[in-house]
Amino acid sequence: LKDTDKEREIEGKVVVVTGGTCDIGYAIADHFLNNGAKVAILLDIKIEEGIQAEKELNSKYGENKAVFIQCDVTVDSKRLSEYILRKFKHVDIFVNNAASVEENEPRKLMLINAVATIEWSIIFFKHMRKDNFRGEGGTIINISSTAAHNIDPLYATYKASKFAILGFSQSLGHKYNYNKYGVRVLTLCPGPTNTTLVNNVYNLYERKLVEKVIKYYNFATIQSSDNVGRGAVEVFRSSESGKSWDIVDEKPPVESPNTITVMPEF
Numbered sequence: 225l226k227d228t229d230k231e232r233e234i235e236g237k238v239v240v241v242t243g244g245t246c247d248i249g250y251a252i253a254d255h256f257l258n259n260g261a262k263v264a265i266l267l268d269i270k271i272e273e274g275i276q277a278e279k280e281l282n283s284k285y286g287e288n289k290a291v292f293i294q295c296d297v298t299v300d301s302k303r304l305s306e307y308i309l310r311k312f313k314h315v316d317i318f319v320n321n322a323a324s325v326e327e328n329e330p331r332k333l334m335l336i337n338a339v340a341t342i343e344w345s346i347i348f349f350k351h352m353r354k355d356n357f358r359g360e361g362g363t364i365i366n367i368s369s370t371a372a373h374n375i376d377p378l379y380a381t382y383k384a385s386k387f388a389i390l391g392f393s394q395s396l397g398h399k400y401n402y403n404k405y406g407v408r409v410l411t412l413c414p415g416p417t418n419t420t421l422v423n424n425v426y427n428l429y430e431r432k433l434v435e436k437v438i439k440y441y442n443f444a445t446i447q448s449s450d451n452v453g454r455g456a457v458e459v460f461r462s463s464e465s466g467k468s469w470d471i472v473d474e475k476p477p478v479e480s481p482n483t484i485t486v487m488p489e490f
């Protein structure tokens with residue numbers, strides 16, 4: 225097998241997903257296990273949901289296929305990355321998925337969505353680097369959003385965090401870095417997806433305004449988390465480093481535009 229073929233194989237790989245106990249994160253873990261991953265490690269702040277998610281995935285795929293570890297991504301990166309590497313020896317795929325939409329807690333939002341994504345990416349990039357002792361390469365998948373392509377009146381801080389993730393991931397995953405270090409960095413930009421997070425939008429904004437924004441972007445549907453999980457596996461199997469992929473409307477991934485749409489005044 226060529227290096228790129230090995231890198232794109234899922235069979236036998238160790239996958240870590242932050243915010244992996246529900247919705248999009250859970251669907252990503254589920255699809256990687258379904259396609260032969262050795263184990264999915266779910267890092268999440270929510271204990272009960274974590275225990276439940278581990279149980280469900282183990283009954284679907286077999287004992288010890290899923291392992292829940294309680295984690296606050298904003299404080300636990302050093303301690304838990306060391307623990308995971310001691311216990312599992314190697315991580316092949318690291319997915320930064322955990323997020324908040326609490327606009328009234330902007331510092332916390334930026335810490336979870338942007339700072340933690342950057343910190344965990346750097347830790348596992350170092351671990352995977354092929355020029356490091358025993359570095360075997362690997363893939364980092366960061367979850368941004370179609371919100372990172374758009375300017376409109378909604379959730380400004382959340383958008384800032386998703387712009388940050390997209391810019392960071394495309395730069396770290398740039399072909400130059402990939403050729404030098406052998407670590408792939410990919411970005412996923414889901415559109416509106418039926419999860420706890422997206423349902424919060426009506427607590428923050430008038431329904432009429434949200435409907436106007438959705439209409440402006442022409443989204444046909446609020447897709448399932450399952451479609452994002454399926455798309456993550458498809459992108460993993462086919463994408464070069466540094467690329468970003470939109471997953472919207474229950475359809476397969478398409479490469480993200482390199483442009484920003486500004487919603488006009490209305």
Ligand SMILES: NC(=O)C1=CN([C@@H]2O[C@H](COP(=O)(O)OP(=O)(O)OC[C@H]3O[C@@H](n4cnc5c(N)ncnc54)[C@H](O)[C@@H]3O)[C@@H](O)[C@H]2O)C=CC1
Pocket residue numbers: 242243244245246247248249267268269270295296297298320321322323324336367368369370371413414415416417418419420421422
């Ligand atoms: N739902 C949607 O329409 C879209 C979601 N996304 C992105 O997809 C990702 C997943 O979103 P959803 O599944 O919708 O969200 P969700 O709110 O349903 O799940 C997020 C998970 O992150 C965990 N989490 C939050 N703070 C944490 C912390 N400090 N430490 C550890 N875990 C923490 C939560 O406990 C939860 O399990 C996010 O990055 C989100 O921004 C992107 C575009 C659209």
Ligand SMILES: CCCCCC(=O)/C=C/C=C\C/C=C\C/C=C\CCCC(=O)O
Pocket residue numbers: 325369370371378379382414415416417421422423424425434437438441446
């Ligand atoms: C609360 C923030 C939700 C962010 C979702 C996201 O990352 C990307 C959304 C992209 C476009 C949609 C724009 C605004 C509307 C957001 C959610 C609408 C939910 C609609 C519904 O559940 O019917």
